[in-house]
Amino acid sequence: MHSIVKSLSYNLYKSLRDIAPIVMVVVAFQLLVIQQPMPNVASLISGLAMVVVGLTLFIYGLNLALFPLGDSLAHAFAKKGSLFWLLTFAMALGFGTTIAEPALIAVANEAANIAAQGQLIAATPESILAYSSSLRYTVAFAVGVALVIGVLRIIKGWPLPWLIMGCYLLVVLITAVAPAEIIGIAYDSGGVTTSTITVPLVTALGIGLASSIKGRNPMLDGFGLIALASLLPILFVLIFGMVML
Amino acid sequence: MNWAMTFSQHLGLQVWSTLFDLLPIVTIIIAFQVLVIRQPLKKPLQLGVGIAAVILGLALFLMGLEQALFPMGKMMAKQLTSPLLLTGSATKIPIWDDYIWVYVFAFCIGFSTTIAEPALIAVALKAHQVSAGSVSVWGLRIAVALGVAIGITLGSYRIVVGLPLEYFMMAGYILVLLQTYFSPKLIIPLAYDSGGVTTSTVTVPIVAALGLGLSEQVVGSNPLIDGFGLIAFASLFPIISVLAYAQIAHFINTHKLRSST
Numbered sequence: 001m002h003s004i005v006k007s008l009s010y011n012l013y014k015s016l017r018d019i020a021p022i023v024m025v026v027v028a029f030q031l032l033v034i035q036q037p038m039p040n041v042a043s044l045i046s047g048l049a050m051v052v053v054g055l056t057l058f059i060y061g062l063n064l065a066l067f068p069l070g071d072s073l074a075h076a077f078a079k080k081g082s083l084f085w086l087l088t089f090a091m092a093l094g095f096g097t098t099i100a101e102p103a104l105i106a107v108a109n110e111a112a113n114i115a116a117q118g119q120l121i122a123a124t125p126e127s128i129l130a131y132s133s134s135l136r137y138t139v140a141f142a143v144g145v146a147l148v149i150g151v152l153r154i155i156k157g158w159p160l161p162w163l164i165m166g167c168y169l170l171v172v173l174i175t176a177v178a179p180a181e182i183i184g185i186a187y188d189s190g191g192v193t194t195s196t197i198t199v200p201l202v203t204a205l206g207i208g209l210a211s212s213i214k215g216r217n218p219m220l221d222g223f224g225l226i227a228l229a230s231l232l233p234i235l236f237v238l239i240f241g242m243v244m245l
Numbered sequence: 246m247n248w249a250m251t252f253s254q255h256l257g258l259q260v261w262s263t264l265f266d267l268l269p270i271v272t273i274i275i276a277f278q279v280l281v282i283r284q285p286l287k288k289p290l291q292l293g294v295g296i297a298a299v300i301l302g303l304a305l306f307l308m309g310l311e312q313a314l315f316p317m318g319k320m321m322a323k324q325l326t327s328p329l330l331l332t333g334s335a336t337k338i339p340i341w342d343d344y345i346w347v348y349v350f351a352f353c354i355g356f357s358t359t360i361a362e363p364a365l366i367a368v369a370l371k372a373h374q375v376s377a378g379s380v381s382v383w384g385l386r387i388a389v390a391l392g393v394a395i396g397i398t399l400g401s402y403r404i405v406v407g408l409p410l411e412y413f414m415m416a417g418y419i420l421v422l423l424q425t426y427f428s429p430k431l432i433i434p435l436a437y438d439s440g441g442v443t444t445s446t447v448t449v450p451i452v453a454a455l456g457l458g459l460s461e462q463v464v465g466s467n468p469l470i471d472g473f474g475l476i477a478f479a480s481l482f483p484i485i486s487v488l489a490y491a492q493i494a495h496f497i498n499t500h501k502l503r504s505s506t
Contacts, residue, residue, distance in 0.1 A: 014363070018445060018446075019447055021357035021358045021360075021361050022314075022317075022354065022357075022358060024357065025350070025353045025354050026317060029321065029325070029346075029350055029353075033325070034324045034325070038320075039320065040316070043313070044312075044313045044317055045313075046312070046313075047308075047311075047312030048309065048313045048314075049309070050305045050306070050309025051305075051306055051309035051310060054301075054303065054306030054307070054309055055446065055447070056302065057299070057301050058298070058299055058302030058306055060298050060302070061297070061299030061301075061302055062295070064292075064294060064295030064298065065291065065292045065294070065295025065296050065298075065299065066271070066274060066295065069274050069286075070274055077277075077281075077282075085281055089277055089281075092273045092277070093273065095273075096272075096273040097270055099270065100266050100267050100269070100270045101446075102306055102307065102310075103444075103445075105266060105307060106307065106449070106450045107449060107450070107453050107476075110315065110453060110454075110457065111473070114457065114472060115469065117468070117469075120469060161425050161433060164437060165422060165425075168421075168422070171414075172411075172415055172418065175411045175414075180409075180470050181470060183410055183411060184469075184470065184471070184473025184477075185473045187411075187414060188474060188475070188476040188477050190476075190477065190480055191441060191444045191449070191476040191480030192444070192476055193441070194441035194444075195444065195445055195446045196445075196446045199364060199441075223434035223435055223437075223438050224434040224437060224438065225438075226437075226438040226441045227437030227438050227441065229441065230440060230441035230480060
């Protein structure tokens with residue numbers, strides 16, 4: 001019981017620390033620059049409390065249940081030596097963590113609402129939901145593919161800069177033919193995908209892999225998975241936009 | 246009582262839709278553990294409690310986000326772009342340099358959220374080790390925070406003037422390309438990763454809302470085309486600033502070595 005309280009309060013402190021800079025900057029601007037009564041203060045404060053409590057429970061649960069299992073799985077697959085299962089696991093891990101990523105859920109919903117307001121899609125709840133979920137599935141699939149490529153890179157020792165440059169080049173080429181309405185959300189989706197759930201599990205996979213292969217430097221080879229996972233979604237969402245819009 | 250009723254109703258609905266968001270990762274981890282690794286699940290109670298906390302936490306977070314983080318970002322964008330604040334009169338149409346407070350706000354949000362980001366602290370510690378001490382932890386944190394702050398500010402400027410996002414991104418990519426060629430090799434993967442790491446779960450919604458809110462306020466701006474892109478700036482600029490910082494640190498170090506021998 002004691003350890004639960006301790007770990008919950010530690011997570012609460014961390015969520016408060018996450019939200020503190022935003023609250024401080026907003027309050028400072030309200031007091032010093034805007035100097036007008038703030039609308040809906042009560043609703044904002046209760047909403048922020050929900051964000052803090054929600055984030056605390058979320059991270060507490062991840063640390064309790066999913067991270068230890070994911071971590072040991074990542075190491076087990078990295079050492080097991082079966083390329084097929086390793087790649088299948090990488091694909092599944094990338095997909096599953098991205099679907100559950102809170103920031104992506106939020107931004108995809110907002111993108112769907114904006115698309116409905118701009119009459120890009122029908123303004124019915126069904127089509128808004130369909131748009132935001134297909135956006136998320138596209139991004140999640142892209143992260144899965146990125147991890148497969150990233151794992152292959154670590155095993156084969158391909159140089160990261162060449163892969164990144166190749167992706168940049170493809171992104172630039174496809175941007176030229178993609179519809180203007182998808183470009184903003186496509187470029188944003190790269191930064192959105194990699195946060196609370198994805199980063200710890202993906203990092204565990206990368207470091208585990210690089211340290212279990214002889215002659216690999218965990219520093220040099222273990223990183224770079226996140227970079228690919230933030231680049232491929234841009235590419236895939238651009239293609240999604242060309243097909244869907 | 247009425248309030249508690251609506252709250253629990255909302256929460257119930259949100260928990261229901263969150264179940265489907267978490268289903269894939271929970272299934273994947275358990276299935277791989279049992280079917281491929283063939284190990285029984287240890288501590289099933291702990292697993293159950295943890296998954297319940299994850300579901301409830303995500304549901305609460307998403308509700309709070311709809312109620313506070315998104316409205317707050319949009320409210321700030323609206324208040325900071327009110328014509329009275331911008332030009333001192335209620336009728337004059339503002340031009341880009343009237344939006345000074347928006348840029349200051351964007352800069353402050355970018356800098357303050359990044360400097361406190363735990364993921365960045367971890368990356369900075371590793372960069373310090375990899376570079377054999379030539380990259381300092383605080384130096385790197387400030388470099389990345391400045392990168393994000395300048396990125397979001399430039400992104401806000403782009404929304405105000407309505408230039409295409411891809412021009413800025415391409416210029417950034419070319420810069421990264423040139424820097425990669427001249428940077429110390431060990432720092433490159435870390436620098437590339439720092440782009441994705443710096444934008445955390447609470448920063449993303451508020452930054453996204455700021456961009457969309459700004460685009461709704463600026464005359465002739467279409468949120469569908471101009472409103473997104475701030476997060477893209479916030480992910481690209483740290484790569485540039487980490488590489489730049491590593492180059493400068495490397496240059497100073499070799500210079501020092503040369504002058505001391």
